[in-house]
Amino acid sequence: MPTAQEVLDACHRAADDHPADPTPWVVILGVLRRLRCSQREVFWAWNEVLRRDRWHRQAHLQMLGYLSPAECGSHMEMMDFIETAQARMPATAPINGLGLTAATRQYVRNLDMGGPSALMAKDQWRQPAGASALQRSLDWHRDPARPRHAATFADLNVLALALVAAQRTGEASDVFAARRGVVTPWPWNALGDPLMAYERESRRALR
Template identity: 85%
Template sequence: MPLFTTRQRKARLMPELDDQPLGKVLKSLRQPPMPGMTDVQVGLMAQLLDASHRDWDRKAHRVSVLAQCVMASQLPEAWLARDPHDANAIALHGWVECLRAARRGSMPGAQEVLDACHRAADDHPDDPTPWVVILGVLRRLRCSQREVFWAWNEVLRRDRWHRQAYLQMLGYLSPAECGSHMQMMDFIETAQARMPPTAPTIGLELTAATRQYVKHLGIGGPSALLAKDQWRQPAGASPLQRSLDRQRDPARLHHAAALADLNVLAFALVAAHRTAEANGVFATLRGVVTPWPWNALGDPLMAYERASRRALR
């Protein structure tokens, strides 16, 4: 691996990860409002998603990151008003509505989003993206497992290892939502048994274990103290080791959110006091930080820097 300067390796939040075209669009979206800027920004988002072509994994990453960036603005509504039949405009608007619903606890426009996504799915039968949004809406509405698994299977028919869809199901089947710990573990074990070693979903199992760890840290008190033992118990140690085995060779990681999964791996390795192995993961990350799971320890950049220094020592 080539050497990088301290400046290049400085920790920074990069929601685009290694997607440089996405990064350029995000830079434009963060510009202060100016006359005519809305049309320019909408055009850039449209071009970016069109350029994803049939790379459904890359497209899902771009839609999810764009949605996070514009959810507090009216850009999704502006694009949808300009191009009401554009499948990408419909998908972005639907994803934004799911994010907004997660914050406010309700989704008053859910049926309109579902109807629009069904139309987009009919117009683009090979694209799983509208179905992923449908899955997200059904999850937010706490719909029955029959309805949710129906949408889930529609995604799988189009993209067997769609990372965002698996993460949606992981949340839905958790005890905090509409499932149980047993259902969630069965879901993970079934996926792991069939998953190719380079699938975009290779971080699923460790993500679930890390969510559990972060949950107990957040509770505090005895629960937080017990959380520190998680990575020494089979329920934590085994997923961590399997994840390390799958992701220790960066050349095999081709999915769009690979650096996000490596952030989770680095976090878990440090929590497990496996700092020598974590050092190699930090070297691969080169300072690219995702807010979660580092924000469980406070400011994500500061937490990442503390952990990377600890691994280096």
């Protein structure tokens, strides 16, 4: 296994060879996040990505994790990041599910904590922040005029689980149908084996 420094060195060489490609900078961003580096270092890599691809999906997800209170940020920093992105993103941006992803990550963390946190986890979908993120994502996917992107099925998996968790089974059934059987490991692995969890929840919703 290469060390973090070896990965960073390789990425810098790739960035020099292909200056217009955001991919090396996205990997650098991910390594700096894993190392829990300072915000100065992380935002330096983030800005390099933005110079090449303003709406890079993976880079936004990396920053969402880094700025979360579970890692190196705070709830306020994470929400500011989401709100800024949502206010500026064009209709074609592949990050329309950013807010729901953050809410679902919190839901999964609460489940993992067990005890009262797990029992109360579903309540977050009735609170303003969770309900707003869920409704925004649902409205986005219901709009036939919205262009779809390559990761649409990944977003639909997150939306389906959130609707199930919120006990909105009628709306979940439409999302399950739109997914055409494509299952992503996350977030279903929060409920056990991803395929078994998906099949169980989709049967309940489609019943």
